[in-house]
Amino acid sequence: MILRIHDLKLFMILGAHAWEQEKPREASLDLAVEYDASKAMAGDLLTDALDYDILARQLKEALEPQRIALIEHLAGKALDIVFRVTPALRAEITVTKPGAMPTAKAVSFTLARSRKEAA
Numbered sequence: 001m002i003l004r005i006h007d008l009k010l011f012m013i014l015g016a017h018a019w020e021q022e023k024p025r026e027a028s029l030d031l032a033v034e035y036d037a038s039k040a041m042a043g044d045l046l047t048d049a050l051d052y053d054i055l056a057r058q059l060k061e062a063l064e065p066q067r068i069a070l071i072e073h074l075a076g077k078a079l080d081i082v083f084r085v086t087p088a089l090r091a092e093i094t095v096t097k098p099g100a101m102p103t104a105k106a107v108s109f110t111l112a113r114s115r116k117e118a119a
Contacts, residue, residue, distance in 0.1 A: 001037040003050050006030055010060060014097060016069040027071070027097050029059065029078060034090040050086050058085050071095040075111040083118040090114045 008029040013021055033050060040049035062081055068074045075095045082091045092112035100107040 001035060001041075003033045003035065003037070003052060004031065005033075005052055005056060008056055008059065010064055012064045013067040014069075014071070014074065015100070021067070024064075025097075025099070027074070027095060030094040030096070031055075031078075031082065032092045033082060033086060033088045035087050036089070050088075055082065055086055071097050071107065071109040072111070075109050079111060079113055079118065083113075083115055088115060 008031070010027045010029065011024045012027065013024055014027050015021060015025070033055075035050050037049065039045075042048075059078055059081055063074065063077060066077075068077070075093050078093050078095070079091055082088055082093070090113070092110065094108050094110040096106050096108040098106040
């Protein structure tokens with residue numbers, strides 16, 4: 001069972017070039033979080049589900065204040081948070097950075113891990 005969060009907006013210093021370090025810019029996260037949702041499907045209680053609102057807030061609160069040069073590093077940090085705050089068995093994240101280069105709309109990086117690999 002997979003829960004997905006699409007286009008979670010972050011506003012942060014993200015980039016290795018000097019011009020990218022001048023002010024916060026937009027990046028977005030797409031997450032796929034695999035977990036056992038059988039209790040939530042049977043009982044309809046939020047306490048039995050992965051609370052995606054809490055996950056989104058924790059990602060934003062932890063990541064937005066940081067200055068990160070590489071989208072690969074941001075993806076790794078985000079997955080660390082997913083495994084720390086959810087019962088995820090496996091997760092995949094795509095970091096998208098609009099305007100990273102003048103000849104493309106955006107650049108993205110995708111990283112996937114299981115809970116075993118995250119430990």
